Amino acid sequence: MIRRTLNAMARQTDPRPPSMVPAARDAARDATWLAHRYDPAHDAVHLLPVPRALHRRAVFLTKEYLPDDLQPLVVRRRAALAAAPPAAPLHFVFHSAFCCSTLVARAFDRPGWAMGLKEPTILNDLIGWRRRGEPGPDMASVLDDVLTLLARPFAPGEAVIVKPSNAINALAAPILALRPDARALLLYAPLRTYLGSIAKKGIDGRLWVRTLLLGLLDDQLVDLGFAPRDYLALTDLQVAAVGWLAQHALFAQLVARFGADRVRTLDSARLMDDPADAMRRLSRLFGLPLDADALAEIVTGPAFTRHSKVDAEFGSADRAQEHADAADTHADEIAKVLVWAQAVAKTAGVALDPPGALADLPIG
Template structure:
């Protein structure tokens, strides 16, 4: 017998994955399925076969009142997946990485559907820890609406300084294509802009969004990804309570010294460490020296308040 909308809304075991036309796509999940799903988009790993569809409007009528949710907002290629998985490993609260429905709404905003998605994502498996959502970059366009929906939400705004960001996202043709596409869609980049101009515009768009979010969400803080990479245990100990998570020192030390930090967070079978990242970063710094200067020039030209933006991010560090 098909599940009723009320049954779907009652538990995180029925995950609102995405929208197709007037319908919400519901995927069967459980705690183990959420944990092994590195991302909740097309790469989701369901508890079993049997996705269902239900009218989105009907589901909205019976959705539970949204509960306060914790958030990781980020600029991409800055360790957000690693951070989300580490927080998941140290505490029992539910962690949702890059829900597809949120990303869809970033490209096609809909206030009613956003309310439904926020309510469905906020459900918990019991206990007192809020569900933690790791968004993706397009969702930064929804920050004003998300903040308005729950001004008490705890959040971390994970970022990289301008030069570090350039090194992280200009390192391959694939990454550069992503920068050009997202900058054109969200950062108002004019046709014909070069990669340095696109990168600067994308970083500035996100820093301005984060600065506004700090004003709208009193419980929000920032985190420079380089600080997280350099000392994950201390960072997790400081950040976890801010997000409503447990912060047992022994468990944090175990996670920070374990396999999670010696493998690639998006592909757990692939060896990768901060030392390897720093080696790659040093090589890119030499290779991209000229383009890094172009990035900073483009940012200075576009944002006379560049130094102030950088200072505001640092002043709100966890």
Template sequence: MATVASPPLAELIRDGRWLAHRYDEAGDAIQFRLVDRERHRAATFLIDAELDDLPMVAAPRADCLAQAKALQPPSPRFIFHSAYCCSTLLARAFDIPGTAMGFKEPLILNDIVGLQLRGGDPRQVAAALDAALWLLARPLNGAEVSVIKPSNVFNPLLPLVLGLRPDVRILLLHAPLEPFLASIARKEIEGRAWVRELMWKLIRLGQVNRFGLSEEDLYRQTDLQAAATGWLAQQALFEDIAAAHPQTVRTVDSEALMANPATAVAELGRHFALDVDAAAIAAGPAFTRHSKDGSSYSAAERSAEADRGIEVHKREVGIVTEWSRRLADHLGISLNLPRPLLT
């Protein structure tokens, strides 16, 4: 791990390249990594595995918060998502020098979720999140705006984000149910293990309580049923948030996004109050290269891959999709979110 002499804290906070990377709950401190635009672009996610060679310094959370508040950075924008729905692609689309930078799953937000999962003091959770929101809002360069895409495990903290920043502008992004299930199925054991881990976290964070399912019910679920239950839990949260915050929250699904990228980016730019060249972005690398490996990847290829996933796992996906629709009807969860970005 690279270390450097710490610059004066006020200087560090003014330099947006010093990413607020981790929250040290034991020391109540913020760890920063020096991440320039090229490393932001190169990183799939802002995690240790991709940044641990970069210089790191740490400072007390309270001191960092005071300096960030004095700086008064522009309000960040958020892309919340329910996974496997082109969220990384959309965050990459907001790498617009002079206007915005997309922050892809900053690890400090996962640290705060971890604190809550371990039963941390709610006051410390809120204080850590407040500091993280101020610090992540700092422009990477000049007057740019931060467009933050948290990991979807952070979704249960969305009400707390809105409690701390009621005027923040948010996009809620999801994949339609059937393509989501097919995506999990074609990822085989890795996808199936991931949805079970997510389900455990959603249960611990109280997101499955409304379903009325016992521990035995949840244990007996197949992998794709667990995937669908997690999808419905996030869908219910998104539906509630969009209905309660019509002025600041919009929604879109991945199929609509990929079918109309220029229109979607233009509408999202308006929602985020950012001046964007939507046509250029839709024709650029965010929409023409794979978000994970950088290879050439078109909307048609993505659609064909999704269709293959559905075809290979057609019977299982069909059974679970029907089961999910019945459960959604019973619980009053809509499969289509309100406040759509595209109409």
């Protein structure tokens, strides 16, 4: 029955003649068929045709940024796993949002070296499934298999660097536990910069931080001394600060649990002040060779010179000016929330600069 259901789903979602639809085993071997969605009700993976050039153009690997006419191939999870090639080295850029994480993922788009996956939707499916508490297969088994499907290399010798949405940060510890060879960067913006980024986005940013807080509460990641009703009394930027502090507490826990050999932290200001040093150390963390010529090409290339979202020229000076403008416009509100957040952090024992700085990683 399940086989018939999945075959019917595949026919419904791919209008091409049967001779043009790849066999499930062939698609599962091919990294250009992205593991895009997971359906726990049928224990099935939706594979979506996303060639490397499209990966490069898409801001994120989500419906909003992928062409509408891409048709998925629906495959049973176990069948996809059985056909998958040997996994490439797999590493992660976890982040707390608005901190150049997309830039970092783009910097690892270098054929023969690595490929960055920007916010694959399938990981959001897993955290949503977990939060809803719906029935289905064993969560750890599914996560393990999804990681294998994300680790399919585009070319021999490439590593895969996954930059998930920060909505899935509660899965960071399980991911690192399941992949003992994986390394992770924990990327964040300084709190003042983060608050400015939220404020300049207007109502959309202010609604977003409340949605983020709801997810963090569902994931039981907020332990800052507040009672549930206290959150209703907070301003939007106070809510933003709570989310930022909760994620910083998680980052410190990840460093403590997995060690600085595997997990390092970096703030976006340091990244943009000296991108060459940051990329040199990050490549060392991920175990990827990087010579001087390649490093120069990366830091002068589109990842660091063009806007990640709108594909326009946008260097470090433009980014700094954008942050300064936002801070000036909302200076009074940001200053007050900073003082309040520092007091909350001190009471809760959360370091504003988490341990395990990437800058302390020896590079020989």
